[in-house]
Amino acid sequence: MASPLYMDRVIAPHRSLTPQGAAVLLAVVMAFNILVAIFLLVVGAPPVLPFLGLDVLALWIAFRASDRAAKRVERVQVTAEAVTVSREDEKGARTVWTSPTAFTRVGVDLPGEHDARVRLMIHRKRLTLARSLSPEERVNFANALQDAIRAARNERWS
CATH class of the missing domain: 1.10.287 (Helix Hairpins)
Structure with a gap:
């Protein structure tokens, strides 16, 4: 299932x-x-x-x-087992990044007003997400992603 x-x-x-x-x-x-x-x-x-x-x-x-x-697309999916990010570039090439939900952290770097970065981190690997969003939207996205990961972890361990 x-x-x-x-x-x-x-x-x-x-x-x-x-x-x-x-x-x-x-x-x-x-x-x-x-x-x-x-x-x-x-x-x-x-x-x-x-x-x-x-x-x-x-x-x-x-x-x-x-x-x-404008043809670049990112898709972020969170389940209890994994966080999956698939990127499709303008030529249609797709890259997929998957990490276990239990060990994935969300980080937000705010070095400047317009340089906010949302990152998924696991061990030493990092993936920057949502580059096409505005800084405020990135922070909101990071909060929603963190909430989704937290809810997925709770389901897995309860």
């Missing part, structure tokens, strides 16, 4: 700009660059024209990198 899940959480990055919004923003930047290019041609400064496309290229590369990063 499978033991109950005390936590089954999927952590995925949130992107506020949709792909359609990114396309519209790129189109607006390109239209503005065309207007500037026309002005520069009229003024007599054609050597500047090739550089106008660099900002569009940089913006496109940044949106592409953001879209790839």
Whole structure:
């Protein structure tokens, strides 16, 4: 019989700009660059024209990198037997980290306001979790994870 899940959480990055919004923003930047290019041609400064496309290229590369990063997913599951973290990257490759619930500890490092880290620890092994969450969400996630591990341990030993 499978033991109950005390936590089954999927952590995925949130992107506020949709792909359609990114396309519209790129189109607006390109239209503005065309207007500037026309002005520069009229003024007599054609050597500047090739550089106008660099900002569009940089913006496109940044949106592409953001879209790839948005495909990264973490799934955290806590049962009475094990804590399992599976990560799927943007290419679909999956890595799984499993540790016994009885010996797994949750640690929160708060070195700075924006550098909070949630870590699962067992012996000398550490795994950093929830990098895509805000610092406040990381602390809340760490508390929920600690509660789930505590409840799973109680079930196992009672």
